[in-house]
Amino acid sequence: MGYTLPVGFVAALLPMTPAVTPAPWRACFLDALVAAAALALAWWLHLPHGAPAQWLLATPSLLQLFPLVFALSVLAVSRVGGHGAWARPVLAGGVLSLTLCAVLTGPASGTPVPWVVLCGASWLTMLLALAWRGSQLWHSAVHSARQGTLVAPRHHTPVLATLRRQQTLLMLLVARDLTLKYRGSTLGMLWSLANPLIMTVTYGLVFTYVYPSRIEGFVYLLLLGILAWSFVAVTTRMATSAIVDSGSLVKNVYFPRLVLPTATVLFNLSQYVVALVVLVPILSVATGHLPSWLMLLLPLPLMLLVMFAWGLSLVLAATTARLRDVQHLLDVALQVLFWATPVVYTLDIFPPGPWSTLALYSPLAPFITALRSLAFAAEWPSAQVMTLMVLYAGCAVAVGLGVFVRLEEQFAESL
Template identity: 30%
Template sequence: MTDTARPTSPSPSTSTESHFPATAVDEDRSRLRPIGTLPDDTGILSQMVRVWRYRDLLLNLTKREVKSRHKNSALGVAWNLLNPLLQMFIYTVVFTYFMPGRTPMFPLKLLSGMAIFGLFTTSVTAGASSIVGNSAVVTKIWFPREILPVAAVASNLVTFASRVIILVVALIIYWHAPDWKDMWLALFAVFVTLVLSVGFGVLLSALNVFFRDVEHFLELALLALFWFTPVVWNYSFLASYVIDRFGPQWERLIMLNPLIPVVTTFERVLYNPTGFPPEQQQQFDLLIRPTEWYLQNLLVSLTVGVVALVVGLRVFTRLEGSFAEQL
C-alpha cells in the first residue's frame, strides 16, 4: 500500500491551471509562509514585531477583557472605582483608628501606593490566567498567543486609570500639590511597572498551562509582596532598619524587590512629602532623595523587568506548541 503514497499522476483540474499562469509560480511560491510559531522562532524582536502587526487584535482583545470582566455584574464598570475606594476605606479605618500612626494625609499615601502596586498585581494575575482562560480560542484558531497576556495587562490600564482618577480627586480634596517637577519620574515608573507586568505575565501564563499551581502560588506571592513593599507602611522604616543593622551601602539591596523603586517613586512624586511642614517631613527623610536616586532605582527595576520579559518570551515560545494539547 505504501507504493501509492507518492502521487503517480496528480492532475489538478484544468480550470485551476488556467487561472494561474505558469509565470506567476515562482513569485507565488516565495509567498508560502510557515504557519504557527516555530520552535526556532524565538527572536524577541520578531515576537514584538508580530504583536505589533496584530495590534488590531490586541486592541480587540483588550476591549473584550475590559468588557467581559464586569459583564454579568449589576454595577458593571463602577467596580473599577468602587474597588479601590473600599480598599482605601478599610486600610484608612485600620491605620487611623485601630493602629494610629503619625502619617499625615494617610489616604493620599495609600492611594498613590496602591494605584501603582495594584497595576502590577491585577496585570500579573490576569496575565497568568490569560491562556488557560482563553482555551476556547487557543484550541481553535492560531494567532500569536503572546498577545493574550499582553492584552490582559493592557486591559488593566483601565483599572489603573480609574485609580489615578480617584487619587487626583483626593489630591484636590486635600488640596495637596504633587511634585510637578518630577512628574516624568512617575510616568517612567508606570512604564517600568508595565514592563514588569508583561514580563511576569507572559512567563506565568505559559507555566500556568502546565502547572495550574501557578495561580495559587501567585496569590500568596503577591500577598507577601504587598507587605514587603511600602504601600501601607513607610519606606523609612525598612530603610533605617537595614542601614542601622548592616550599614548604608546595603540600602541598595532593598531595591531588588522591583516594586519598591516603583512605589517609592510614585509616593515621592504624587504623595509628595516635601509639601508637608518640616516636623512632619522628618519621618520621610529617607524618601526625600534627589531625582537621580529614584532614576537609578527605577533602572534596576527596569532591568529586572527586561530580564523577566526575555526569559518569559523564551519560555513562552518553547511551551507554546503544546498549549493546545494541554488545554
C-alpha cells in the first residue's frame, strides 16, 4: 500500500493545474491529459475496479474525516485558482478531498483504493470543464462572427462551431437518409432492429446448441457485442462513400465537408440507439441480468465509441475521395477485425499471456468489454479498459480531423 500516498497526492494536485492556466481551452486540454495520466497510473499500479460504494462503507473513518478535509480543500483550491466562479473550486475541492481521504484511510482499513476513486477527481473535473466550455462555445458560435472583415472563403472555424452552425444541414441529411432507407415500408425504423436480431439469434443458436457456452445469459453478451460491432462496421462502410456519393454537390457548392461523414455517423447512431433501447431491456429481463445503477454510465463508453467511429469515418471518407479501392480494403479488414474483436466471445476465454493482451489491444475490444461490464456484469470496467478506450477514441478523432482537414481542399478536384 506504500504507493497510495504519492499517487494520491499527484492525482489530487494535478486537477488544480488548469485553474492556474489562463487560456480556457488549454485548461481543458490539460484536464484531459491529467485524466488520461491518472487512468494510466491506476492501470500501471493494478488498482482493482471494486465497487467504490462498498469501499466507502468499509472505511468508516473516512466519513468522519471528510467534512474537515473538504472544507480545507475548497479553501486551498479557491486560493490557488483565484477565479470568481464557485463551481470549479467546490468541485475540485470535493474530489480532491475524496482522494486525500482515500489515501489517508486506505492503508488503515486494509482495502486497496478502487481506481474509480483515484481517478474520479481528474475525470470529474475534465468532463465538467469540457461540458461547460463546450456549451459556452455552442451558444456563442452563432454570434461570434465579426462583420465586414475580409477572410478566405473557407477559413477554418473550430470544429464544434462548424457543426453547430451546420446543425440544420446535419439533421436534414440524417432525415434524408432515414426517409430513403425506410421509404414505403410500413414498419419503418423497426427494420433497423432486424439485422442485429437475426445475427443475435443465429449466433445465439450456434453457441447454445453447437458450441454450448459456459456463460449463463450468453445471448445478452452477444447482443451487446453485435450491436456495437455492427454500428462501427456499418458506419465505416457507409463513410467510405460519404464524400464520393455527394460528388456533384462537393464540386458545385461550398459547405463544410465535415458535415457529410458526420451525418453518416449520426444516422447510424440513431439506429444503434433505437436497437439498444428496444433490445437491451428485453434481453436483460429474459436472461435475468437485471440492470444496476451502473447502467446509467453506459453513455460514457457509448460516447467514446461514437468518437472512435467518427474519427475512423473521417479518415475513410477523405481517403476514398482520392483512392477508390479503400472500400474494398476496408471490407477485408472488417472480416479480420470481426474475429479479432470479442463479439462472439469474451476476453476471459484467453489464459493470461500474450494472447489475452493482444486481444485486449484490438481496436474495438475495450469498448465492447466496457459496455458488457456495465450492462451485463454490473461492475466497473477496469482501469486498463478505460485507458485504452480513451486512448483509442482520442487518437481516432485527432488523426481523423487531421487527415480530413488536410485532404478537404482537394475533394472538389479529385472527384
